[in-house]
Amino acid sequence: MTVYFIGAGPGDPELLTVKAQKLIAACPVILYAGSLVPCAVLEPAGDSAELVMDTSSMDLDQIIGEIRKADAAGRDVARLHSGDPSIYGAVAEQIRRLEVFGIDYEIIPGVTATSASAAWLGRELTLSGITQTVILTRYEGKTPFPERERLPALAATGATLAIHLGVPRIHRIVEELIPHYGEDCPVAVCYRTSWPDQERVSGTLGDIVGKVRARKFTRTALILVGRVLGSDGFCDSYLYDSSRAHVYRPKGSGARRQSVDSPTLHPPTRRRDPKA
Numbered sequence: 001m002t003v004y005f006i007g008a009g010p011g012d013p014e015l016l017t018v019k020a021q022k023l024i025a026a027c028p029v030i031l032y033a034g035s036l037v038p039c040a041v042l043e044p045a046g047d048s049a050e051l052v053m054d055t056s057s058m059d060l061d062q063i064i065g066e067i068r069k070a071d072a073a074g075r076d077v078a079r080l081h082s083g084d085p086s087i088y089g090a091v092a093e094q095i096r097r098l099e100v101f102g103i104d105y106e107i108i109p110g111v112t113a114t115s116a117s118a119a120w121l122g123r124e125l126t127l128s129g130i131t132q133t134v135i136l137t138r139y140e141g142k143t144p145f146p147e148r149e150r151l152p153a154l155a156a157t158g159a160t161l162a163i164h165l166g167v168p169r170i171h172r173i174v175e176e177l178i179p180h181y182g183e184d185c186p187v188a189v190c191y192r193t194s195w196p197d198q199e200r201v202s203g204t205l206g207d208i209v210g211k212v213r214a215r216k217f218t219r220t221a222l223i224l225v226g227r228v229l230g231s232d233g234f235c236d237s238y239l240y241d242s243s244r245a246h247v248y249r250p251k252g253s254g255a256r257r258q259s260v261d262s263p264t265l266h267p268p269t270r271r272r273d274p275k276a
């Protein structure tokens with residue numbers, strides 16, 4: 001018996017990994033965090049699962065109790081968390097208990113809200129000449145927060161920021177960021193990215209608070225901040241720069257169309273051995 005902690009992605013069931021879909025279809029017990037995981041994600045299970053339970057109103061002991069019941073019956077568990085389980089997933093405390101009870105587990109990664117929101121905005125979060133760093137953080141709430149990671153300290157880096165769980169305090173976030181990024185720094189607030197009712201608002205640190213208040217976003221929104229969201233100030237990367245050689249494009253090789261017959265570092269994957 002195994003507990004599969006599955007990254008259920010940001011909401012759109014088509015953003016589940018193939019592995020996640022297969023496990024949702026195969027596991028007899030499905031426990032999902034219903035506050036952020038929509039029922040549509042459970043569709044691969046069809047009518048085959050024996051138990052499907054929303055854990056959003058349960059505490060840790062109750063969740064572990066359900067897992068132990070499944071363990072006693074020898075049933076695999078699909079434990080669904082929004083986005084990627086490694087980011088604010090609260091999986092560590094579940095894993096700690098599973099280890100005490102000798103229950104096997106595996107983590108299946110998922111598409112995080114940050115990458116889904118960047119995709120929706122049509123933006124890259126790291127750009128040459130602007131920043132090479134993305135910081136995934138949250139705004140301090142009831143959870144203990146290390147002093148060295150408070151927003152002004154992170155903002156001093158100038159990195160692109162993806163701020164989770166912060167939209168109710170966006171006025172304070174803006175106040176703390178303006179001294180570092182400037183009032184004209186672009187901001188995007190993405191609400192329920194990839195859900196059918198997704199909405200987003202773009203602006204600057206100077207005007208975003210009013211715009212967000214007008215849209216009444218109070219939760220499940222990601223705040224992205226950084227010059228990468230604008231359209232100026234960056235330069236092309238070295239990766240495709242014809243004057244820069246690298247291991248996959250040695251000096252003098254030029255931009256050749258890859259032939260299926262020529263020896264290459266990466267043989268074409270489209271070609272199949274007909275006898276295989």
Ligand SMILES: C[S@@+](CC[C@H](N)C(=O)[O-])C[C@H]1O[C@@H](n2cnc3c(N)ncnc32)[C@H](O)[C@@H]1O
Nearest residue numbers: 010083084087088112113164165192193221222
């Ligand atoms: C507990 S964290 C979970 C993050 C998740 N594990 C991930 O990888 O994206 C919940 C916060 O993530 C952000 N979030 C999660 N899903 C989102 C979505 N579909 N659209 C926008 N923000 C989302 C919001 O800031 C929300 O308050």
